[in-house]
Amino acid sequence: MKTDTRAHLVLAVWLLMMVFPVEAAAHIAGGQAAGFWTGLEHPWSGLDHILAMVAVGLWGAQLGVPALWVLPVVFPMLMSVGAMLGLLGIPVPGVEVGIAVSAVALGIMVLAEVRPGMVVAMIVVGFFAIFHGHAHGTELPAGQSGLLYSMGFILGTGCLHGVGILIGLIHYYPLGKTLLRLTGGCIAAMGLFFLYHAVT
């Protein structure tokens, strides 16, 4: 047998063995990084969630200070309340419909440049956040850190709001105002698509 054939054979056997690994328990406190990463990517895992969370940032940017930072603070806080309800097994009716409606409603707010009082804006955003939190809160994979999952989850949501705020800054340019409102319209339209799927 030639040398290169033998090398290929050994490599093939090696690769085959890697398919069936024997357990190697290398860490006591396992799942730390995995928990954080799972939480971080969770809010990005569904387009309906992304639309609503970005819309919060867009609306905040459109409304200006203090809504610019108050709304992205209210959303994660109330989202945690929703997640807690989910963790405790307390049902929230129409979660999927609520998520889709949140994209529609927040998109319309941006499209129509609705300027309610600060408290009303907080209630609107907080109300919808509960649906998003409930949908995501219970999905910690086995063996991962609950705390780091939670932290990643909050951070991921905050990043989405940040993306919305950054995009929303175009509001301060003449053409940007119209573009931002159009973006809100697109979000509302996509929300309608998700709403259709949620109710059918």
Place this chain on the structure above:
Amino acid sequence: MVSGKTSLLVPVLTAAVFMLWPERAVAHLVTTGMGPVYDGIGHLLLTPEDIIPVVALAMFAGLRGVESGRKLLVIVPLFWLLGGAVGLRATAMPDVPLQALSFLLIGLLVAGDIRLPVLATAGLAGLIGALHGFMNGAALQNDLGAPGLLGITIALFVITSIVSALVAVIADGWKRVVVRVGGSWVAASGLLMFGWYLRGA
């Protein structure tokens, strides 16, 4: 003399043999190999349940000004050490989600930029320090012991110094808002931790 391909074969074959019998590698995450004091420092830095409330507390003290920050430097390490000393001798742990509650409380204080008197801030810092120190002490009983607790205390002093001083100096305008948003995230994480506790996960 062996050819290039044959010399490659030897390490590949050796690696393959080793992979057939993987040994259990029990790697403690916080062991630095440099002794229990450094392990204690590593323990604090690598334990989000402890480091995040400390950073949040330092942020809160920084928001309240230089005077609160200076008091925090002494109070948090001191009460952490005292709580830890009690914890080292503890025989039972209370079944209360203390960490979740401290996340929630400190996070809300930072997010709301609540104006507590200096004395109240100091009292809160002492309470949080003592509780976390107690839990640390109980956790280190059979591991790092008192030297580990000393390492944690040293790390606490350094972290609270840096964070509270930084926040006291920069926290104005939009930077203050950034600190408050960070506090809201800590509070939200605490709320979720509380949910996990109630669920028994």
